[in-house]
Amino acid sequence: MxxxxxxxxxxxxxxxxxxxxxxxxxxxxxxxxxxxxxxxxxxxxxxxxxxxxxxxxxxxxxxxxxxxxxxxxxxxxxxxxxxxxxxxxxxxxxxxxxxxxxxxxxxxxxxxxxxxxxxxLCADAPEQGMALVFAPAGTESAGLAEGRPGVYLSGDFGPAADGSARILMLSGERAALEALAGELPAGLVNPLPDRTIAVHSPLxxxxxxxxxxxxxxxxxxxxxxxxxxxxxxxxxxxxxxxxxxxxxxxxxxxxxxxxxxxxxxxxxxxxxxxxxxxxxxxxxxxxxxxxxxxxxxxxxxxxxxxxxxxxxxxxxxxx
Missing domain, CATH: 3.40.366.10 (Malonyl-Coenzyme A Acyl Carrier Protein, domain 2)
Incomplete structure (x- = not known):
C-alpha cells in the first residue's frame, strides 16, 4: 500500500x-x-x-x-x-x-x-470574482456556466464529506456571478467577496x-x-x-x-x-x-x- x-x-x-x-x-x-x-x-x-x-x-x-x-x-x-x-x-x-x-x-x-x-488589467475591465457551488449530490458538472456570458466552471472538488453535495468552483465577471446567485435557490451559488481574480478561466x-x-x-x-x-x-x-x-x-x-x-x-x-x-x-x-x-x-x-x-x-x- x-x-x-x-x-x-x-x-x-x-x-x-x-x-x-x-x-x-x-x-x-x-x-x-x-x-x-x-x-x-x-x-x-x-x-x-x-x-x-x-x-x-x-x-x-x-x-x-x-x-x-x-x-x-x-x-x-x-x-x-x-x-x-x-x-x-x-x-x-x-x-x-x-x-x-x-x-x-x-x-x-x-x-x-x-x-x-x-x-x-485596464481600469475599465469588468471586476472579476469567484464563487463556490454546493450542487446536489450526484451532479457531475455545474451546468450552471452553460449559456452564461462571463461565468466559467473553473474547479471540481468532488463530493462533500457528508455526501450532501458536490463542491464546484465558478470564476468570471463578478456581476455575472452575483446575478446567477440571485436567480438560483439561496446557498447554491456563493460568491466569495474577497476573491478578485477569476482563476482557472479564460479571463x-x-x-x-x-x-x-x-x-x-x-x-x-x-x-x-x-x-x-x-x-x-x-x-x-x-x-x-x-x-x-x-x-x-x-x-x-x-x-x-x-x-x-x-x-x-x-x-x-x-x-x-x-x-x-x-x-x-x-x-x-x-x-x-x-x-x-x-x-x-x-x-x-x-x-x-x-x-x-x-x-x-x-x-x-x-x-
Whole structure:
C-alpha cells in the first residue's frame, strides 16, 4: 500500500504553519532560503498582511503557500517518510513538481515571485470574482456556466464529506456571478467577496501570455515519481507534460477528483494533505487522509502510517 502526498491549491488569507516554524529548525532554514530567492522577508512568508494589489497579493500568497508545503515535506522527511506518489491542485501541482525532480525548488520560488509583475488589467475591465457551488449530490458538472456570458466552471472538488453535495468552483465577471446567485435557490451559488481574480478561466489569458516566455525558459525534467495531473485524468511522465501544466494552469479548469483518482490508481492507500490549503473534514476522498499543518499532526501521521502498514519507498527522496 502506497503513501501519497497531496498538495492543495489556492492562496489563503489566513496564515498557517507558525507552530511548525517554531518547532522545527529545518523549516526555519528553508524559510530563510525561500525568502532570499523570492525577495521577501520571513515575516511575509509567515503571518504579515499580504499586499493589496491583486497580482502582487496573489504572487506573494503563492510563495507563502508553496513554502509551507515544502516545509511539511522536509519535516516528514526528517522522520523517515517519503511518498511513492504525489498529486497537486493548481499551485499544489507546481509545488509537487519541485518535489519529484521536475524542477528545482529555487526555480519554482523564483517563478512564483515573478508572477507579482503581471500587469494589472485596464481600469475599465469588468471586476472579476469567484464563487463556490454546493450542487446536489450526484451532479457531475455545474451546468450552471452553460449559456452564461462571463461565468466559467473553473474547479471540481468532488463530493462533500457528508455526501450532501458536490463542491464546484465558478470564476468570471463578478456581476455575472452575483446575478446567477440571485436567480438560483439561496446557498447554491456563493460568491466569495474577497476573491478578485477569476482563476482557472479564460479571463486569465493575459497572465498566461505574460508568463509564457518565462515558463518556456524553465529547465523542466521528467518527474522521478508518479505525478497526478489536476487538468485531466493523467499521470505526468515527461518534462513537456510538466511544462504544459505550468502553461495551462492559469486558464484551464482544475479537478481534485482527477488528482485523487489518479493517485488511487497508482496504489495510494493513505494520503497526506500538505499544508493548510485544503480544509480538513470538508471533502470526501477515496482513501484515508491526514492533514498536516501543525506539530501534533506529525505524530498522527507516523501512527497512521504504522497502523495501516503503508509501504515507504527505498533510497533518497526526490528533492
Amino acid at each position: 502506497a503513501l501519497g502526498y497531496l498538495f492543495g491549491g489556492g492562496v489563503g488569507t489566513e496564515p498557517h504553519g507558525l507552530e511548525l516554524y517554531q518547532a522545527y529548525p529545518v523549516m526555519r532554514e528553508l524559510y530563510d532560503r525561500i525568502a532570499e530567492w523570492a525577495g521577501l522577508t520571513v515575516g511575509q512568508l509567515l503571518d504579515e498582511e499580504l499586499p493589496k494589489p491583486p497580482e502582487e497579493r496573489q504572487g506573494v500568497g503563492s510563495v507563502r503557500e508553496a513554502a509551507l508545503a515544502l516545509a511539511v515535506y522536509d519535516i516528514l522527511a526528517e522522520h523517515g517518510l517519503r511518498p511513492s506518489v504525489v498529486g497537486g491542485l493548481s499551485l499544489g501541482a507546481m509545488t509537487a513538481s519541485a518535489l519529484v525532480g521536475a524542477l528545482g525548488r529555487r526555480e519554482l520560488v523564483e517563478m512564483l515571485a515573478h508572477t507579482r509583475q503581471v500587469p494589472a 486569465r489569458a493575459h497572465f498566461r501570455a505574460f508568463m509564457a516566455h518565462y515558463i518556456d525558459a524553465m529547465p523542466f525534467r521528467a518527474p522521478e515519481l508518479p505525478l497526478a495531473s489536476c487538468l485531466e485524468r493523467k499521470t505526468l511522465v515527461t518534462a513537456e507534460d510538466v511544462r504544459d501544466l505550468f502553461h495551462r494552469n492559469a486558464t484551464d479548469p482544475i479537478s481534485l477528483v482527477d488528482v485523487y483518482t489518479g493517485m488511487r490508481q497508482e496504489g495510494v492507500r493513505l494520503g497526506l494533505v500538505m499544508g493548510g490549503s485544503i480544509p480538513d473534514g470538508i471533502l470526501d476522498f477515496p482513501f484515508p487522509v491526514v492533514h498536516v499543518d501543525r506539530p501534533e499532526h506529525i505524530e498522527q501521521v507516523l501512527t497512521t502510517v504504522y497502523e495501516l502498514g503503508i509501504d515507504l519507498p527505498d533510497g533518497q527522496d526526490a528533492r
